[in-house]
Amino acid sequence: MSDYTKVTLDESEIPTQWYNIIPDLPAPPPPPLHPATREPIGPEDLAPLFPMDLILQEVSQESYIDIPGEVLDVYKLWRPTPLYRAHRLEKVLDTPARIFYKYEGVSPAGSHKPNTSIPQAYYNAKAGVKKLTTETGAGQWGSALAFACAQFGLDLEVWQVRSSYDQKPDRQRMMRIWGAEVHPSPSENTEAGRQILALDPNTPGSLGIAISEGVMRAAPDPDAKYALGSVLNHVLLHQTVIGEEALKQMEKVGETPDLLIGCTGGGSNFAGLSFPFLREKLAGKINPTIRCVEPASCPSLTKGEYRYDFGDTIGMTPLVKMHTLGHDFIPDPIHAGGLRYHGMAPLVSHIYELGMLEAVAIHQNECFSAAVKFARSEGIVPAPEPSHALAAAVREAVRCRETGESKTILTALCGHGHFDLSSYEAYLNGDLVDYDYPDAKVADAMSRVPVVD
């Protein structure tokens, strides 16, 4: 056993700036387009939904943006997060690989999401906003935003996809403990919800519908704004505290990663870990391979096309250039709910197109198998989302056992699985389905993506 198991930092070492990768890229990302005019959108188009500080971060050309003291004070409740050397997992895998994981599950909401919910709530409160609205699927983002709104005295209304609302009551309870109002979506509270309920009173709902409800509630209300938990540039920006800390921690113990691995749904956790390492790679200081891991049933990078599409299912948002499976593609019901998004963050998509990232898609049984190995050796029960990154790390560690290489692997364990234990039960009982790669469904959904030249 080596000298250390986890590498900790003092709270005085929390990064004081977020890192914006855009100015360092060899080419700028394509702009979002207005859905009607197909012209690049301006800050004023976003003003009904977001406060100006966040809009300016969304389009910023500055490499670094100072983290406000009020945000740092709340980050201190759980940051810096620990970086672990997975000694016990390595032993179980009998591998010469050196596996490190950055653990974000120590936040009060149990995932990396508060890294952005806290600044989003802060900037809204600073702008005089009284209420936020949002959508949530399984509830990770909704609970992170509820925690943040409690810190800054904001009201919060959450529309949670009805199937999750009914099946996983714990995340909903957590949001209420923090003071949020939670509606199943579709709801009777919005015109969009009422219309859909009139057509089908028993609909299970979808993230697209929930987004519509949140947006419709916020847009006409001068005291309310909307908040999004992934995909957008400012969200990815806030998450870079993960990678900045990990860089310091690896340096502290004299390690350099040969391979970075992150799971990708909307892309914010992956970007948070990898962008600061990409900066160092672009500067020629390190040279890690950087690998995205997505679910086989929702493979936006490995099976999607890179083109303009809507961010939501109904087609209300600006058109953004990204890897997409088609805005009305509905992924099979895998347990990693946080990875069931039809597109990939435009910024991650752009960097992938630049050839700076690899991507791989993995079926869920392999992911849960890795997660159980991890739980029995390292203790922590991972959320289903980062189990995708763990599965890829296990693959690489097994490869190292065969080749004898002692590669240094760094991955992000972006949350615990305390509210996902029923999916482990299904895995242990042999009840989990590995859905086919959705080629035909993707082709069908792609046929409805607008053509933009």
Add this chain to the structure above:
Amino acid sequence: MSDYTKVTLDESEIPTQWYNIIPDLPAPPPPPLHPATREPIGPEDLAPLFPMDLILQEVSQESYIDIPGEVLDVYKLWRPTPLYRAHRLEKVLDTPARIFYKYEGVSPAGSHKPNTSIPQAYYNAKAGVKKLTTETGAGQWGSALAFACAQFGLDLEVWQVRSSYDQKPDRQRMMRIWGAEVHPSPSENTEAGRQILALDPNTPGSLGIAISEGVMRAAPDPDAKYALGSVLNHVLLHQTVIGEEALKQMEKVGETPDLLIGCTGGGSNFAGLSFPFLREKLAGKINPTIRCVEPASCPSLTKGEYRYDFGDTIGMTPLVKMHTLGHDFIPDPIHAGGLRYHGMAPLVSHIYELGMLEAVAIHQNECFSAAVKFARSEGIVPAPEPSHALAAAVREAVRCRETGESKTILTALCGHGHFDLSSYEAYLNGDLVDYDYPDAKVADAMSRVPVVD
């Protein structure tokens, strides 16, 4: 906002010895008695159930016992745990009091229990034991022991009280993820279980029955031993890592507690925090008031008698001198399942009799009110058990607001409430009952406690 929110230690600062308070006490605690002979029991009486290393710790007169390297290596997965200054709670309470809390919920099992499950599993594995058995109520202890057995390659069979088994499936799932076999109790797997099921197939079970099943399974099997999660001296001993770390952390920021507050069920979390501070108090270095907080519906210190009684409901264990409500006292169904025990650890009881501790009993609605205040300010959602300590801390902080005193209060937040969110829902809906102080029930149960002179 002050300079620090949490006080962290490097993993090199994890205590390397457990502290045994017994030699420092002005009088030794009365010995356990054999239930038949009423003579003090010897190590050989305990040998069928526990490995010799743990039996020797149970009766040790040494002030310090070295923590084995193999145990320290596993402690490093989550220790040292953070000590927080509750700036945000203080602000909400508008109090001049300075509130600190030591947070044990960062362990993989989410509570302080792994501090003892890890050494218990280690010493059993070292003694060649292949399997452990135990009982669990809500599942905190069972899951902590499952995590520990996965670390040391031991099999584990858990008997979980049927009402909890049926109503709270998540803890059971967690035990299975870590590889344990879990039975509802009473079960068909033991003679005790079968007898009780024959009388009443629909019985909800009890901790006493579950203990009987675990003991009956282990005692005759040369490869199996039994493990207990609280009450015994060696369990309290292992928990002193909490207080040793807290002492260092308070010293690091130049703070001295005026008041220590801990919740008490079996007594292990309370002992873990307070015994190292008691040592310093006995040595004349500090002079904090030390306060136990128990549920109003299970008030062993404030309403129980100090006399010999059985540790289990059925009366199979040695007789131990403790504060007891009577071994067949069944507490009302409050949500802090971990505090629903008829007795108090003999060592905590003895120290209370010596006049070194205070005790107070609090109803559950006041506790959940404090817990929700805490969650909305400090972020962490507390387990119902430590919400008792938080309620007492809030009382004291409010008193300080009235008197203007800036007392330094230190409490232990011994676990998170991720698997107890339905009890918060009941509280927020106004459905929680504050049961009457159980004077008549206590008098009835006490009438069946054996008379020992």
